[in-house]
Amino acid sequence: MAKKVGATKKISTQIVPVVGMTASVETELLSTMKKLGIVRSESYNKLGSINYWNLDWKKAIPEVKSFRTPDTLELPAKLMDWTVNDVGKAITASQAACKDSVTNKIYKRFPGKENQNKRKEYVTQLKTSAFLDNSLLHRLVRKEFQRGHSWVKNQIVYQQVGYKCKRLSRNTWQLELAGLKRGKRNRILVRSNRKIKGQIRLIYNQDLPRFEVHFLVDHGTVEIKSERRSIGVDKGYTEAFYDSEGQAHGKKLGKTATRKSVRVAWPFGHRICAKNRNRGKLWALHRKLEKIDPAKSARILENNLTRKTENRRYRQNQGELTAIIGAASKSLFNGEALRVFAEDLTQPIKGKRQSKAVSRKLNSWMKGAMRDSLQKWANWTGSVVTEVQPSYTSQIDSRNGTLLGKRTGDNFTGFDGVVLQADHNAAKNILARGTDKEIGKYMNKTEVQAVLLRRTARFLVRSYRQNKAAFMVCRLWVKGLKLYD
Secondary structure, rough: OEEEEEEEEEEEEEEEEEEEEHHHHHHHHHHHHHHHHHHHHHHHHHHHOOOOOOOOOOHHHHHHOOOOHHHHOOOOOHHHHHHHHHHHHHHHHHHHHHHHHHHHHHHHHHOHHHHHHHHHHHHHOOOOOHHHHHHHHHHHHHHHHHOOOOOOOOOOEEEEEEEEEEEEEOOOOEEEEEEOOOOEEEEEEOOOOOOOOOOOOEEEOOOOOOEEEEEEEEEEEEEEEEEOEEEEEEEEOOOOEEEOOOEEEEOOHHHHHHHHHHHOOOOOOOOOHHHHHHHHHHOOOOOOOOOOOOHHHHHHHOOOOOOOOHHHHHHHHHHHHHHHHHHHHHHHHHHEEEEEEOOOOOOOOOOOOHHHHHHHHHHOOOHHHHOOOOOOOHHHOOEEEEOOOOOOOOEOOOOOOOEEEEOOOOEEEEOOOOOOOOHHHHHHHHHHOOOOOOOOEEEEOHHHHHHHHHHHHHHHHHHHOHHHHHHHHHHHHHHHHHOOO
């Protein structure tokens, strides 16, 4: 039986709609949101600079109140304090992301064991304000860390003491929220399948439009095991994930993403492309009629050139794709604690110029959603996700670890004529790279290629000693790939 080393909570964010409130309550809530938007903007402007690096969010309130007090905006002190704390937490998260990005650059700039002490020293300085005296670190942080600004003025943060929750029926709850006047509470009705508790966030969604309540839900704890089974995962467009055991997860992703962009009534083109061409013609007509017939130009602008319908369709499409990715992640882990090796696809795709159709498909690929979904289900199952260097994982023959093969679509053909499933082959390569000591996560593509070419050359030497006929086949294959002249 595997030894247990700890436990973690399964937490997710739930969004529930507000189904009832009076006009006076709505007016007061919108007014409060606007005032708190000023607090949020000034807090970001004050605390979002490098001078407040590593500031504890609990100490943010005195810094903001030194120039902005609740009385100047006629706000209760608690509402302002909760907003300032929320800004402090957001800035802390932004600084943590900056540290992670700068650490990656440090590892890329100083690779190898000979620079281990230097890397450790730089990472230690990055945790405090000591990096300000280091010209290299200071320059890297300035490049990565963007000064905080906020234009958010559509939300209010409430702690548990700032509201009361009362059940009215099976799925209807009444929230009594702290208002602008002492002792007066604003009552709203919320549709939810569970009691609302803890910190909540009341948001006015301008796209729908409606009020929503966002809160965290604790689904229990999961035990973390010390021993986990290792698998490699290839992220793709046709299928969301393909693991090293030969199982495909999220098979409908590619077809669904393509169907969302292809126009049903016109099978020879893309719906988005055709719609934007027609909108371009309408824009030209609108500009032409501005001086000739202003009334007609205004009608075209109001009735035919808005984005309301297209934005609603876009939200529905993104929601369906996100659901497929979430189901694929759940199927991948299947409730088991795993050690998952996946590609690090955070860097933008560079290289040859893609067609607009291919670019549109890649934009709907949702690489970030895949990464977040994998991490969420890893947390929920006590698993660990380790990202590896992705270069050449689809071009290596997983049987021998060399570049003696070629990928064509979903097939990978080896030098001996054996055809493998391309995604399965790539997943096996990713699993092998997770424990590869020669290829690190922070190596660039050229360094990875050099390692693989050396391995290919050693394989050719071995094959020559063992079987000269096999060596000639390998040599002809290498010449066909133009790996050397």
